[in-house]
Amino acid sequence: MTNPERKAWSQDYSGWFHKVIAEVPIYDTRYPVKGTGIWMPFGYRLRKEVLRIIREELERTGHEEVLFPLLIPDYLLSKESEHIRDFEDEVYWVTHGGKTPLEVKLALRPTSETAMYPMFKLWINAYSDLPLRVFQIVNVFRYETKATRPMIRVREVSTFKEAHTAHATREEAEEQERIGVEVYSKIFERLKIPFLRTVRPDWDKFPGAERSIAFDTVMPDGKVLQIGTVHFLGQGFARAFDIRYMNSDGNYEHVWQTCYGISERAIAALISIHGDDHGLVLPSEVAPVQAVVIPIVYKGSEEEVLKRCKEVSEILKTSGVRVAIDDRRDMTPGNKYYSWEMKGTPVRIEIGPRDIDNNTVVLVRRDVLKKTPVNLDCLVEEVKRLFINIDEELTKRGREWMASKVREAETVDQAKSELDNNGGVVELNWCGRTNCGEELERTIDARILGVPFDKNGAENHITGAKCAGCNESAIKRIRVARSY
């Protein structure tokens, strides 16, 4: 396959990203509250298609959608002690209604465990109330003190999908954890976003969780972005919120819980990983416009060409393609190509007078920008074939990208030099001791992502190797990276 042009993309990813989201436009960053932004019409439609995929995969696996209030009373937010310790510095507080000070301070949810679980206590009584599997898609808030970045590090996460489940036994909750990982894997596969699944080290778990499994991807600048997490909560929150069910012996037992989240970072990754110097390159399933028809008009042929464009558009629409005609009169075809390439539209269809004579159209696929004339009789078939080709190409590119960004290293120096030169993720042997891990992070100037996730839940213990940090016996293989 022809390689796309990716000079701006690779040399100034941050500039590229800002330009693309502003020009499409996807997300306007000029709103005068730091760390927030506006989903513009095209961006909103892209977001909607991504959310459709997320909802489909969750509903298919028995999750029901709900919607909880935004505000959490302070006494609930602080019920689980680890949880509040991690969040207290970054919670926004509502303290006044009009000029009246509120009796109870209200937090803007940073995540919804402490909003949902008091209700779980009311909803769960009998064994037959379990399993409980709900999710919601909402905005959540973090008072970030670090530098913010559109869609990636924000103060209002505008698109937070959080799922929460409760189960009768540890085994059932662990099975749900595995299902959560599979659901997310499926979602990212449909988005053609390559990922690594990593069990986070204890010091980097979700506050209140027993275990956190993260989905990480590598962005164009080589930095790692966490794009999803699945948490096994054990019974900690169930105890804090007294969520119990009556077992077959008539005794009340605490439930076992999991929760998992995905945010608009998934959309930032979708935009970034597939893009090139012409702008977005979107997988067909999420492209708001999958095919755009562009009339190539000359004086005298306008009506005829436009009529054919409409026919072609109708045919595609009828067969389920999201199609648009760009019949703007004050714009050259070249400028139209530019604007639809920027939007990542998978297939462009050019129709001029000669195509009408020949009963053809010209298809241009976005990923490789290659033109193919096709007979009108094969239109739908050919367009759908191109969608498949594009999607396969994006999947392949994603895999190759990720493969090129995950390296092995023996020593701390190798790891550091690898990250300095190539970015991405480096795998190392490690002794498992926290203080050695901290030293390792400092020396490499990177973060320990954790241990590769194994489907069977094993932590991939190794023997016979030396820790890259302290040279003692290594017990784990860990991933190290510089991350957002």
Place this chain on the structure above:
Amino acid sequence: MTNPERKAWSQDYSGWFHKVIAEVPIYDTRYPVKGTGIWMPFGYRLRKEVLRIIREELERTGHEEVLFPLLIPDYLLSKESEHIRDFEDEVYWVTHGGKTPLEVKLALRPTSETAMYPMFKLWINAYSDLPLRVFQIVNVFRYETKATRPMIRVREVSTFKEAHTAHATREEAEEQERIGVEVYSKIFERLKIPFLRTVRPDWDKFPGAERSIAFDTVMPDGKVLQIGTVHFLGQGFARAFDIRYMNSDGNYEHVWQTCYGISERAIAALISIHGDDHGLVLPSEVAPVQAVVIPIVYKGSEEEVLKRCKEVSEILKTSGVRVAIDDRRDMTPGNKYYSWEMKGTPVRIEIGPRDIDNNTVVLVRRDVLKKTPVNLDCLVEEVKRLFINIDEELTKRGREWMASKVREAETVDQAKSELDNNGGVVELNWCGRTNCGEELERTIDARILGVPFDKNGAENHITGAKCAGCNESAIKRIRVARSY
């Protein structure tokens, strides 16, 4: 048509409403922040269908969906002086991020004019940037000091659809105001919710608007509920936020604006107006489950009956019906009927061993609870015919309900007695003077809704009649009601 049982519904509407939303369940009011609630899975699906209709009608008329941040800096909220005067007592303020006091206080949006219009200033420059028509569906907040009521008077309005438009001329904005009224009329017609359209008196306009047109309906207790509003904003906000475009002479002019909103009150009205003592009665278009198949099993016939139920369900699903099978084993058919009637499911399909012998099923329509056996070969046709019949019946009932609740009166005494005995809306002649209006509201113990909206925008001036309040010359016909 058989009249539905409506004893509980009419005698204790408030109790009926609370019972229905809890039992379906639609909306859980037990969340520990006053004036908020949780959309439960079935309620969420109902909400989704209603929002689908709202989106369809807005998109069909050229409105594009966007998503703005929740937080509005205090200096923006107070830019339009009338606007802030009306909202300042009921705005929630975020004052702290973690333990740090914020430099600029942030309001939870009570509505989004002051969030959107600074961006309109950036988006609008040339004539070709107009008209601008966007909408968003978000949560908004009001620190209500009155008693709250689920979905009707809340502190977190969880479902606020707000549309905002900008135009080059007064005429174009007035045309948009008319389109807004038509879009809303279409939405409520599709929901089978009867409505009156009324131009609010000056003292009851949206703060910052030149004119407000309201959609009101009458709830089962005879009280009026405002379920939608369309505002003609003139140039007030455009001036406050300096939103201008360059006209053909090269001069900058302020734009003309409109905005219009609908909230979950539309869903409260949908639930309330169609309901009966068995629970919800839903129009087919918004029913999350349009048809439910219930196996009537006897020992030995279980498998055969369940197999037939699945076949019937498949046939309906293929033809686009949202169908469910209730194959719960630990529940009698009678209890299943009860639960699906409570949910308002338009058509129930009962299938027992005898139906298999006869190649029939029994259809039961929810509005009149009438049973009809039909041949399996006509299944899809008959089910869809029932949907139409139910929808027509609900439209008819809605019209009759509204007709029975709008009365004429000559005098203040008549008006008061009418409202005391029948509730609803009373129409009166009025002189148009504010102080007479205030006196009239006090005497009747009711609210002046305003003047009937005329499609042509005229204010229906009358001559030759006397004001019911002061006996001077009347110039308007007004509507008076007790309202939520």
